[in-house]
Amino acid sequence: MTNKEELLSQLRIDRNQPTDGDGNTRLWIGIAAAVALVVTGFAVFTEPAPVKVKIEMARMAVPDSSSATVLDATGYVVARRTATVSSKVTGKVAEIYIEEGQRVExxxxxxLLDDSNTRKSLELSKAELHSAKTQVAETQARLTEAKLTLERNTELARRQLISAAALDKARADFESLRAQLNSREADIAVSQKRLALQQQNLDDLTLRAPFTGVVISKDSQPGEMISPISAGGGFTRTGICTIVDMASLEIEVDVNESYIQRVRDGQFVQAVLEAYPEWRIPAKVIAIIPTADRQKATVKVRIGFQVSDARILPDMGVKVAFMNAEPVVEEKPKEPLGVRVPITAVRSEGEDKFIFVVKDGVAELRKVTLNASYGTDIYIGSGLRAGEDFVVEITPELKDGARVEL
Structure with missing residues (x-):
């Protein structure tokens, strides 16, 4: 039995039922319930199904002002400033304060390298300097005494109260002590330089970043030996880490020597990273290396980025397009053309233009104004904002307020 037959059976009047007041009340309640069921069922069966549509997100279109491409090439992103941090002396690594990917100033x-021996040498140099200063003070006191003795003997000799030999001995003692003082003052200078050397040796055990950059590799661990030169059959490390200056990133490409005449210094270049094929990066030729590779018959060209971005990484593959070598005329930035949509997304009613915007699964008919039309594309000036979803192709069954299925 269908739903309709059930509803009709409920509407039939049973002649055998009593016709008193209570029976009539129950009868009318039953009729009202049956009518409500019929209305509800009719609404369920007659509600239209969602319209299947294809939507896209609206995007603003800007006129392309780039010059014509005269040459395409491929290359890699390289860093002009990269350094492996090492030490001046051989030593054991005590502490490491960096990790890969960390930015350092x-x-x-x-x-830090083990500095126990160097600190002891530094303390010894400090003690030697202190000893030299003490000897100078002692010699200075003796020299003062010898000077007084010489002055007194000189006066006595003038009065002929002492012999000439006694005066000569006093003068010799004074000159000897003065020479000894000069020697010990020189020893102080030597001790100071030795102390400065030991201090420098101690400072050399603290390894610092030579420039601001990012650590791309960590090559040693605490407890390992490190040396400025390879030693120990390859068991001694030659560096702590490798740092790259991300501000020095540029592109190196090999251009076939048959086409190198199409490249010039300062030429504008459009670069596209293989990792981000939709991202066009403005760049410019820095230099053309004045030599050719005999094996590959190519000339190396350096290209500098005109923007800085964290997505650009060393050793990334990149495709470059050398733009027209004619001088580029500076132009004012062009105004956006508007929101670009295909011609199938616009409905015309007389001179008015409409588009369906989809929000929360419901299609909204919206009036728009057009800026321009090129081929199969239409540029909307108002009525549709960038970021909104619109129906790509309007079908006859699509109405304002209709539910849609994407």
């Missing part, structure tokens, strides 16, 4: 401490 110029002169920031990246590691």
């Amino acid at each position: 110029k002169d920031q401490i990246v590691a």
Whole structure:
């Protein structure tokens, strides 16, 4: 039995039922319930199904002002400033304060080497300097005494109260002590320089970043030996870490020597990273290396980025397009053309233009104004904002307020 037959059976009047007041009341309640069921069922069966549509997000279109491409090439992103941080002397790594990917500033401490022996040598140099200063003070006191003795003997000799030999001995003692004082003052200078050397040796055990950059590799661990030269059959590390200055990133490409005449210094270049094929990066030729590779018959060209972005990384593959070598005329930025949509997304009613905007699964008919039309594309000036979803192709069954299925 269908739903309709059930509803009709409920509307039939049973002649055998009593016709008193209570029976009539129950009868009318039953009729009202049956009518409500019929209305509800009719609404369910007659509600239209969602319209299947294809939507896109509206995007603002800007006129392309780039010059014509005269040459395409491929290359890699390289860093002009990269350094492996090492030490001046062989030593054991005590502490490391960096990790891969960490940004470091110029002169920031990246590691410490074992300094126990160097500190003892420094303390010894300090003691030697103190001893030299003490000897100078002693000699200075003796020299003062010898000077007084010489002055007194000189006066006595003038009065002929002492012999000439006694005066000569006093003068010799004074000159000897003065020479000894000069020698010991020179020893102080030597001790100071030795102390400065030991202090420098101690400072060299503190390894610092030579410039601001990012750590791309960590090559040593605490407890390992490190040396400025390879030693120990390859068991001694030659560096703590490698730092790259991200501000020095540029592109190196090899251009076939048959086409190098199409490239010039300062030429504008459009670069596209293989990792981000939709991102066009403005760049410019820095230099053309004045030599050719005999094996590959190519000339190396350096290209500098005109923007800085964290997505640009060393050793990334990149495609470059050298723009027209004619001088570029500075132009004012062009105004956006508007929101670009295909011609199938616009409905015309007389001179008015409409588009369906989809929000929360419901299609809204919206009036728009057009800026321009090129081929199969239409540029909307008002009525549709960038970021809104619109129906790409309007179908006859699509109405204002209709539910849609994407």
